[in-house]
Amino acid sequence: MRLVIARCSVDYAGRLSAHLPLATRLLVLKADGSVLVHSDSLSYKPLNWMSPPCTLSVEEVDDDLAAAGVTEVWRVTQAKTADLLVISIHEIIHDSTHDLGVDPGLQKDGVEADLQRLLAEQIEVLGEGHTLVRREYMTAIGPVDILARDASGATVAVEIKRRGDIDGVEQLTRYLELMNRDPLLAPVTGVFAAQEIKPQARTLATDRGILCLVLDYDSMRGLETGHSKLF
Template sequence: MSPPCTLTVEEPDADNAGAGVIELWRVTHAKTGDSLLVRVYEVLHDSSHELGIDPGLQKDGVEADLQRLLADQVAVIGEGLTLVRREFPTAIGPVDLLLRNPEGGTVAVEVKRRGDIDGVEQLTRYLELLGRDPHLAPVSGVFAAQEIKPQARVLAADRGIRCVTLDYDEMKGVDSGAPRLF
């Protein structure tokens, strides 16, 4: 049963007890009121283990994780680049990473988990705005994502934006298990 729902444990009535039921578990959907009744006839093993404080759901590999790892490993974008700042503020929102090119100029990096046309459009707006600042110009763009859709690659290439595919496991230093030649 899909959440939200509650579980209550009930004592079996006379009919269920006569049939050998030792416990009834009732799962009730909070919104619809639908319920599921589970009859327990025998418990073969019951154990519990203290696991500590529940941290709740923690999603690994979100955009913020990619951005943090990429800020520490700017060589993934290109050799010789140095980090100026993460979340570089602009009038229309923050650029994920702003890097300095040793030959002069600035590189604006937009990081996504799944790169689509909207991400390229977003980076295009940042590049236009940042290019007006004489302290940052010339500004080039890099669209970095774990997966980049073909339409986004075509649009990025048309606008002079370089695409970089990120391997999250490799950046974390974890072997992904994918077969490799080297």
């Protein structure tokens, strides 16, 4: 990634035309070919930009531009649309290049795998006396997120979602119907666990004898003192 702080003016020609008068700005040239023009405001949003695929060429200035104080012109052309971004550089204050390496991408916090791991580690959230049998208990139609036993030794199947809706309840219902045919597991009760459970899903779960568990993700990570609750 190349970072350039420069006094420049910017002109954009495409479906719309735009002009940025002379000012000091940050120019970001990324490895994917994109070029972004930032000011010291507007948070993350650039004033103007060109998305890849695009090409950047640096042109010599003519006498008129030189007389106006322009030292070089960057011409950025979009390969697919032929849109054009012209950056007229008057002074480069800073110019540096950095190798950021391969980015692993955004990893969202609080995904179902994290909730599953935390609940397995804190199985007592299901109730006093509960013990973990295993995570990802495989059935003929897919894995149940958590298989546990309650204080009496009865089997408990837990389906975990970030946001619990009717589809999740239906999924757990199918697991329960299948598991209750197994004499080594039956009777199996179900727990539908999520950070948020929609009212329709709660109503359906209650009608089918499935308990609903609202998971407090921050509390389970030790960030708050609240507790997950069974309803």
